[in-house]
Amino acid sequence: MLNPMQQASTKEPIRVLHYLNQFFGGVGGEDKANAPAEFRRGPVGPGRALQNALGNDGVVAGTLICGDNLFADEEDRAIGEVSAALRRIKPDLVIAGPAFDAGRYGYACAKISELARSLHIPTVTGMHPDNPGYTTFARQLICVPTGSSAKDVQETLIRMVPIGLKLARGQNLGPAAAEGYMPTGLRKHVRRSKPAWERAIDVLEARMAGTPWASEVSARQYRDQPVLPKARDASRTRLGLVTSGGLVPKDNPDGQVSGYADKAFRYSISGLKQLSVSEWESVHGGFNTVFLNTRSPNYVLPLPALRKLEREGRIKSIHPEFFSTVGNGTSVNSARRMGVEIAEEFTASGVKAALLVAT
Numbered sequence: 001m002l003n004p005m006q007q008a009s010t011k012e013p014i015r016v017l018h019y020l021n022q023f024f025g026g027v028g029g030e031d032k033a034n035a036p037a038e039f040r041r042g043p044v045g046p047g048r049a050l051q052n053a054l055g056n057d058g059v060v061a062g063t064l065i066c067g068d069n070l071f072a073d074e075e076d077r078a079i080g081e082v083s084a085a086l087r088r089i090k091p092d093l094v095i096a097g098p099a100f101d102a103g104r105y106g107y108a109c110a111k112i113s114e115l116a117r118s119l120h121i122p123t124v125t126g127m128h129p130d131n132p133g134y135t136t137f138a139r140q141l142i143c144v145p146t147g148s149s150a151k152d153v154q155e156t157l158i159r160m161v162p163i164g165l166k167l168a169r170g171q172n173l174g175p176a177a178a179e180g181y182m183p184t185g186l187r188k189h190v191r192r193s194k195p196a197w198e199r200a201i202d203v204l205e206a207r208m209a210g211t212p213w214a215s216e217v218s219a220r221q222y223r224d225q226p227v228l229p230k231a232r233d234a235s236r237t238r239l240g241l242v243t244s245g246g247l248v249p250k251d252n253p254d255g256q257v258s259g260y261a262d263k264a265f266r267y268s269i270s271g272l273k274q275l276s277v278s279e280w281e282s283v284h285g286g287f288n289t290v291f292l293n294t295r296s297p298n299y300v301l302p303l304p305a306l307r308k309l310e311r312e313g314r315i316k317s318i319h320p321e322f323f324s325t326v327g328n329g330t331s332v333n334s335a336r337r338m339g340v341e342i343a344e345e346f347t348a349s350g351v352k353a354a355l356l357v358a359t
Contacts, residue, residue: 014058014168017091018047019112021105024150025065033104033288035067037081039089049154050095053161058168062089064112068104069288071111078108083115091121093168098126098156099133101148101329103286106133114140122167126156129182142167143182148260148329177214231353240319240351241269242342244327244358245292245300246284258285259328264338266345270320274304286328300357319351327358 022032024045043051043060051060064085070078086094094116096109110133113123117140126144127134134143144160146152159180166173176183192199199216206213231237242264248256254265269275280297282289292299301322309315323342327335346354 013056014054014092014165015061015090016050016054016058016093016095016164017086017089018043018050018060018063019094019096019109020045020047020063020065021099021102021108022065022067024153025063027065027067030285030288031290033067033069034073035065036070037064037066037078037085039064039085046153046157050157050161053154053158054165057165058093058161061091066108068102068108071108072104075111079111079115082112083119086116086119086121093164094121094123095157095160095164096123096125098144098146098153098160099131100126100146100150100152101128101131103132106131107136109133110137110141113137113142122164124160124164124167124181126160134182138182139185141182141184142173144180145182148331234315234353235313236316237352238317238319238350239306239315240342240346240349240354241301241306241322242354242356243300243322243324244330244356245324246282246289246326246328247275247280247297247300247324248283250279250281252281252283256283256324257326258283259326259330261326261328261330262334262338264323264325264342266321266323268321269301269303269318272303273307274298275301284326284328286326302357306355319346319349 022028022035025038025040026045027035027038040063042062044063044065047060047063054060064082066078066082070081094112096112097105099105099109106127109125109127113125114137116123122142124142124144125133126146128146128148129135134141142163144156144163146156163173163179163181166179173179173181194202203213203215246256246258247267248254248265249267256265275297277294277297282292282297282300298304301324306315306318310318323345325338342354
């Protein structure tokens with residue numbers, strides 16, 4: 001329940017604080033991921049669409065901008081800076097994001113929602129259902145579902161605003177499906193017109209008749225993938241290498257994308273003992289690539305360690321070509337198709353086991 005002292009009057013515009021990461025806040029890209037918390041008056045970037053969605057019911061009093069890495073790497077500092085800003089600004093409502101499927105951004109939105117809630121300030125955020133910010137903190141969030149593309153930011157904010165205004169006015173939300181937010185996992189006692197067994201039979205009859213029906217238990221279904229047996233003897237096994245770290249030759253000649261990849265590229269490592277920054281780089285847009293691109297590309301393809309195992313006879317051989325793609329925002333269907341294609345090429349080349357280096 002909201003603290004009555006924090007409930008906004010319906011006669012005055014709701015004062016909204018909008019949270020954005022460094023990219024949407026116009027501070028910079030991955031090079032500014034460590035940017036400290038910064039407050040700006042009024043709407044910034046997507047905040048203009050938020051203000052339009054609010055209309056006369058609310059005003060974006062300010063925008064809080066923070067680098068993605070701050071919560072990931074310096075959480076105590078981030079919590080201190082954001083808490084101080086919330087206490088100083090005292091908004092009626094916090095709108096965080098939306099973060100779509102960006103993991104660090106989603107995590108920051110979740111932590112800011114948690115902070116605001118501890119100060120009795122209602123908060124609404126938006127994320128893709130697979131965003132770890134939602135999957136980890138679902139019980140603490142009022143989170144509107146989004147797609148994976150930031151092009152839908154305006155439409156998402158339009159769906160977030162009515163929920164936020166309702167909370168800011170101290171009104172109770174209805175069920176997630178009715179209000180348009182994702183399930184929190186919390187259940188409330190309600191009185192139904194029919195007992196459970198009658199409702200279950202209604203659903204069964206509707207399914208058999210091919211008429212519309214709705215389950216009372218929502219669950220996302222994923223295809224089961226059987227676990228293959230491990231290689232029996234690595235000393236007799238040719239090993240294939242795959243990385244989702246966006247590793248490409250210098251200057252990215254094939255045009256590998258930084259996110260939402262739909263293909264994997266094949267590159268030769270024949271005769272190489274290690275990868276050098278003069279010849280390799282990462283174009284991944286979902287993590288800080290500074291260390292990788294200035295010190296060691298082997299971070300996402302540990303070639304020196306694998307060559308050592310090869311020399312010692314603990315691995316028979318390493319396939320002379322590796323596959324590289326980007327895991328940032330990649331759909332399950334695209335990842336499954338790329339995996340099948342890579343497996344087919346490895347199988348044709350006598351590769352019996354593969355090492356996937358994730359990020």
